[in-house]
Amino acid sequence: MLGPVMLIVIGVLFLLNNLFPDEFRFSRMWPVILVVIGLVKVLEYFRSQAGKEEK
Amino acid sequence: MSRRTSTGSIFWGATLVAVGGLLLARNFGYSIPIWGPLARYWPVLIIVWGLLKLVDYFRMRNDPNRRPVFSGGEVVMLIFVILAGSAITTAANINPDIGQIFDFNGNFDFWDITGNNYSYTEHHELDATAGSTIRIFNLYGNVEIKPADGDHIVLDVEKIIRAENKADADRRVDDFTFKIVQDGSQYRITSNRDETLTSGSWDNIRVPSDRTRYKSNLAIKVPRKTLLDLYNKNGSVSLEGLEGNQIVVNRYGSTSAHDINGGLALTAGYGSVIVENISGDTKVENSHASTTVRNIGGKVDVENRYGSVDVQDIKNDATIANQYSVINVQRVTGKLEVTGRNNSVDVDDIDGAVNLTTSYKNLNVRNVKGGIQVANRHGNIDIELDQPPKDEIRVTGDYTDVSIELPADAAFNFDGQTRNGDVDSEFDAVATDSRGRDRSMRGQRGTGGPRIGVETQHGDIRLQKRG
Numbered sequence: 330m331l332g333p334v335m336l337i338v339i340g341v342l343f344l345l346n347n348l349f350p351d352e353f354r355f356s357r358m359w360p361v362i363l364v365v366i367g368l369v370k371v372l373e374y375f376r377s378q379a380g381k382e383e384k
Numbered sequence: 385m386s387r388r389t390s391t392g393s394i395f396w397g398a399t400l401v402a403v404g405g406l407l408l409a410r411n412f413g414y415s416i417p418i419w420g421p422l423a424r425y426w427p428v429l430i431i432v433w434g435l436l437k438l439v440d441y442f443r444m445r446n447d448p449n450r451r452p453v454f455s456g457g458e459v460v461m462l463i464f465v466i467l468a469g470s471a472i473t474t475a476a477n478i479n480p481d482i483g484q485i486f487d488f489n490g491n492f493d494f495w496d497i498t499g500n501n502y503s504y505t506e507h508h509e510l511d512a513t514a515g516s517t518i519r520i521f522n523l524y525g526n527v528e529i530k531p532a533d534g535d536h537i538v539l540d541v542e543k544i545i546r547a548e549n550k551a552d553a554d555r556r557v558d559d560f561t562f563k564i565v566q567d568g569s570q571y572r573i574t575s576n577r578d579e580t581l582t583s584g585s586w587d588n589i590r591v592p593s594d595r596t597r598y599k600s601n602l603a604i605k606v607p608r609k610t611l612l613d614l615y616n617k618n619g620s621v622s623l624e625g626l627e628g629n630q631i632v633v634n635r636y637g638s639t640s641a642h643d644i645n646g647g648l649a650l651t652a653g654y655g656s657v658i659v660e661n662i663s664g665d666t667k668v669e670n671s672h673a674s675t676t677v678r679n680i681g682g683k684v685d686v687e688n689r690y691g692s693v694d695v696q697d698i699k700n701d702a703t704i705a706n707q708y709s710v711i712n713v714q715r716v717t718g719k720l721e722v723t724g725r726n727n728s729v730d731v732d733d734i735d736g737a738v739n740l741t742t743s744y745k746n747l748n749v750r751n752v753k754g755g756i757q758v759a760n761r762h763g764n765i766d767i768e769l770d771q772p773p774k775d776e777i778r779v780t781g782d783y784t785d786v787s788i789e790l791p792a793d794a795a796f797n798f799d800g801q802t803r804n805g806d807v808d809s810e811f812d813a814v815a816t817d818s819r820g821r822d823r824s825m826r827g828q829r830g831t832g833g834p835r836i837g838v839e840t841q842h843g844d845i846r847l848q849k850r851g
Contacts, residue, residue, distance in 0.1 A: 332454045333441050336434025336462070343427035343466070347473055 795830025
């Protein structure tokens, strides 16, 4: 799931960079990528936990 | 079992069909803007790609013999798309010549590189009253203005026509002629192809698409006392040695103006600007290229973006704004106001008061005789004075180290504080104090000196003796 989400995030960041270069430069926004990776990992962890309990 | 195909191949197939179709349509003469939107919206491709991958992922989650979501080739593809997209965006933003291709109204035909250039010349002369307005309009080519020996206008045109062959060019050149028209107290210089364009305002000019075949370099001599109203779209512009207020617009190209006894209002872009020896008020607007303004008698107002600004020897007040590139100012007799953004600001030798702001880069101030008001965000502030300050100094910062260097005999009343940083003073009269993480330094040194107020959030404050 991480791959597709990363594609979307990277796309959105570059789009913001192009449309609002003053406020949302890529050089400023890139840590969002780290945050999203973290979020996906946390989400996957909780999902696998839920899966174990069901079994 | 049949393996379910991924959506990826459909996506790239559809993209290729769309891009190919658009380019094909263009080649058949439909004017479809491709490069402008592409330069801006290419990341949408990645977003759509990601969404399709997400669909793939959920569809194939329970498929036992699913392939990995990403193959090595796709990673390479992603990197390639990002690099190519960034390059095209950068080109659209920065490169002066390519910039116009991405202009949504632009008519510069990038792919039409067929044909040859044929050049012709034209010569016109007309006696003119000194002190008249002369409106000059040129689209593709250079314009050079010089004073004539007497009161007349001399126009030399070099016409360059792109055509299939000589015969074609000869036919076309008959329909591309210049003239000097007297209209009341005004004179107009323009080509017959552009007369309808120039009748109204020059603010929003739409150029017919085959106009790029016709280029014209104008060398014009005008009476020394002349009020120019000059518009050039693509090419360099130079003017010199005139008397009176001059209005110049040059959309894409470099501009130089010097030795003018009068004022100057210049709007430029995508080309370097040099303005020198102007006796009157001078207003310069530029973007995406460097701007140099030197030796001005009147008020100076410079606005630039994405290009450096150098301002020197101003005998009056100066107002300067710039973004994303340096501002250097030296020797201003009057007041100075600088508004920076994401750029470093260097100010030296100012007789009047200064008010400076910028962000993310450093701000250096040397030898200001008037009051000083500076503010910076995410960048440091350095103030060095050879003479004791006479007027108030006010410094505001956030993630900002502040350093102030004053002559050893200066008198002042210092009041500085930082929330998170060190304070240090070489003047004994200024005592440092720490309460929790807050640090402050206060003290009156000598008598009758001005107030020096320093306020920063996360940074050091350093007060030093000069020399």
